Amino acid sequence: MTSITAPLFADNPVLFVQWLRDVAPYVHTFRDKTFVIAFDGELVEQGHLEDLAYDVSLLRAMGMRIVLVHGARPQIEKQLSLRGKSSEFLNGIRITSSAALNSVKEASGALRLSIEAAFSQGLPNTPMAGSDINVISGNFVTAKPIGVLNGVDFQHTGEVRKVAHDDIIKQLAMGNVVLLSPLGFSPTGEAFNLTNTEVAAAVASALKADKLIMMSDQAVLDENGQWVSEYNAVQARAAAESLALDHPLRPWLQAGYTAVENGVARAHIIPSDLDGSLLLELFRHEGVGTMITTKLLETIRPATPDDLGGILQLITPLEQNGTLVPRGREKLEAELPLFSVIEHDNYILGCAALYPFEEEKMAEMACFSIDATAQGTGLGSRILKHMEQRAKAEGFKHLFVLTTRAAHWFLKNGFIAGTVDDLPSNKQSMYNWQRKSQIFIKKIV
The missing domain is CATH 3.40.1160.10 (Acetylglutamate kinase-like)
Structure with a gap:
């Protein structure tokens, strides 16, 4: 004591x-x-x-x-x-x-x-x-x-x-x-x-x-x-x-x-x-x-305007240390319909966004973030599964991510390494060569 x-x-x-x-x-x-x-x-x-x-x-x-x-x-x-x-x-x-x-x-x-x-x-x-x-x-x-x-x-x-x-x-x-x-x-x-x-x-x-x-x-x-x-x-x-x-x-x-x-x-x-x-x-x-x-307190759902503060609190430290690309409040607010959040007992523990590339039937999962206190509890896998289901429901054939720090996790979860040439053409033109993010792609089944 x-x-x-x-x-x-x-x-x-x-x-x-x-x-x-x-x-x-x-x-x-x-x-x-x-x-x-x-x-x-x-x-x-x-x-x-x-x-x-x-x-x-x-x-x-x-x-x-x-x-x-x-x-x-x-x-x-x-x-x-x-x-x-x-x-x-x-x-x-x-x-x-x-x-x-x-x-x-x-x-x-x-x-x-x-x-x-x-x-x-x-x-x-x-x-x-x-x-x-x-x-x-x-x-x-x-x-x-x-x-x-x-x-x-x-x-x-x-x-x-x-x-x-x-x-x-x-x-x-x-x-x-x-x-x-x-x-x-x-x-x-x-x-x-x-x-x-x-x-x-x-x-x-x-x-x-x-x-x-x-x-x-x-x-x-x-x-x-x-x-x-x-x-x-x-x-x-x-x-x-x-x-x-x-x-x-x-x-x-x-x-x-x-x-x-x-x-x-x-x-x-x-x-x-x-x-x-x-x-x-x-x-x-x-x-x-x-x-x-009486019922489980964890839900994965589309983000709402009320979630903006929780998402910002979640991603700001990762933007500051360079893990995520800074978005800013206005950009995040505009893109909120693309986001899903995982909530437990009214507390946002994770989020991810799905950016569509209709022509190539591909979608990017971005701004993927898990609260530090909840890492290692399986939340990441549950959000990933949810995003894959979203992508499939919207008719996409492949899901891709760009990451600088989580390569092994994505490989473990069924992604394969790709190159810039594998990305949709619009995404290729936006690729940040200074960040040198690794590219991983997964077929949606």
């Missing part, structure tokens, strides 16, 4: 100012928003509780309303071991005997005290300095027994029946952080062991929270082992159902799509072992986890 007095930007105050400006829009957007944050007991075992408390305190200081839902599996295992008992699971769900329930109560109680203590720190020269945060726990979750499934009695294992959302809202309105354990109580006073993922999804749904954020040591990967940055609810459900019933990632995905389907704006699965992952997910556009929404 880095002290707040550490001169992180001492050698580059400009970087600090730019960082602060970049973060400011998120602070405005998230003020008075409700976040439900779920984490496993493993996070505490691995020594990350203090850092989480620092980050949550920072969010609360910015005006965000926070509900925490903790898990306790490793702590329960320790309590059972002390009693000489072993765990019983079926399809990843604990069968909670009377002895196991006592272990659940003790583990959850001790863990709750540790979490409350972490938020009570006020040491100078730490992120908690000057903080005054009240953590409130209570019987906000009513539970019922799972009962007998496939001939197995789950005993004191339960599921959420109801959430006292009005009471939670009152606590949040008073500025308190609400802390929930994986326990629920019946109207008759019985206690039931719950999963923190189900509690988190149920609470987020009842509150119509703005975000459900789940901290997991399980990364969401596709069939090729590549990190998945975004799912819609349908994709998240399919991904969950493709996993074994006892796979540790399955309940996180289930909680994510369940919450989104019940009115939560967005769910996030972020790495619990990455220091600051909560802040990185919230305050960097590209994030560090997997976001689940």
